[in-house]
Amino acid sequence: MQATAANDLVSPDRREEVLAAAAECFMRRGYEATSMDDVADALGATKGRVYHHFRSKPELFFEVFRRAIFILIREAGVHETGPGHAADRLRRMARAHILCMMETQAFQRNLTLGVDLYRFGEPTAEHKATLEELMDLRRGYEDAFRRIFAAGAADGSMKALDPSLAMRTLLGAINWVAVWYSPRPGETRTHREKLAEEIVAQVLGGYLA
Amino acid sequence: MQATAANDLVSPDRREEVLAAAAECFMRRGYEATSMDDVADALGATKGRVYHHFRSKPELFFEVFRRAIFILIREAGVHETGPGHAADRLRRMARAHILCMMETQAFQRNLTLGVDLYRFGEPTAEHKATLEELMDLRRGYEDAFRRIFAAGAADGSMKALDPSLAMRTLLGAINWVAVWYSPRPGETRTHREKLAEEIVAQVLGGYLA
């Protein structure tokens, strides 16, 4: 064919390309509005390629979703354990979370999007199982924030608030970043970090002791 | 027929019922996934009824969207002008906004949902015009928050922050309520007000002087 022309060596991430394109499409048009052909077009390919790597449209979405959580856990979740008071650790978590929202926006928006699919959808038995698993992952990530709030109340670095409610208001504020943020042309990582700091400063004020 | 059996007098809000059913469906399954038959089923009727009141699916959604903003402006926006410092007025606005999220959840969730349709969709000329108008309404509502933040910096009741950024983090936190909130059985208005107060207390902390 024409596609594999100058393609070097093996390709362990040809699948990865499909995943990224899907995330982008799902973000732009939403899950239902995105056709498999759309994803293929975004790759300059045809459905054949997409279906070769993913069995169905739901499973493709699930993989996008899973990737989004893994990124969050790896980048932000790890800061739950670390030096300093609970407030310090929360600050690092929130900061990393916000940076994820900005730098892996396509994946992260589908994360917030997929929750509805869980709450109201009527999936098949197999899909329901994967959805449960993904929701558990998500819940696990949220629990890290709950624990931090509890720890903050304990070590005196933060106000004594309902951890679940505090988690929700905080995550609401910083998840929203993925909704309104769009990168300026020529924007640098440093600039994003500055912005993240600013957001953290505003948002955390209500929780600190 | 069978529908108009015990139906009293005139019906100025038969259309309203369709609108509410549509909001509910759009919230549950999302815009694209909702068929006109779904909306009709939710009413115990057929497409005929829906298409009698609304010309097309997009226009139906637009009306839901418009209603959502009108509610917000009427309930929360009005508190921009009022007694007290900017901080006090912001508090009342946020409180009312949160109550809207809880009590007209179906409409409000479509509000946050419709923005994507604007940013990435490819609507017809007529739809584009309506979308622009609706986005202006939304922007106008957001501007009220921007002005409050500016006023707060001026009258010393709040920190001097970037009004746009502050608006976004605040609205993120309180819009998110519509995502996670689901009413407890037997829940009363008083309980919701209590919850709203609690959220406001947490969220506003970062902005006050």
Add this chain to the structure above:
DNA sequence: GCGAGGACATACTGCCGAGTATGTTCGCCT
């Protein structure tokens, strides 16, 4: 008491999109 129109229901059409079945090309192993 009758014609007109509002408020739907019923019965269609046409298209679009998920999924499938079947090539086709290349690299690799033996």
Add this chain to the structure above:
DNA sequence: AGGCGAACATACTCGGCAGTATGTCCTCGC
């Protein structure tokens, strides 16, 4: 050197959904 399987492309099927065309009932004005 030939067969095999990965990695796609091409060409279909088939169901579902937006929109329409048409019929039906009830009510209100006259």
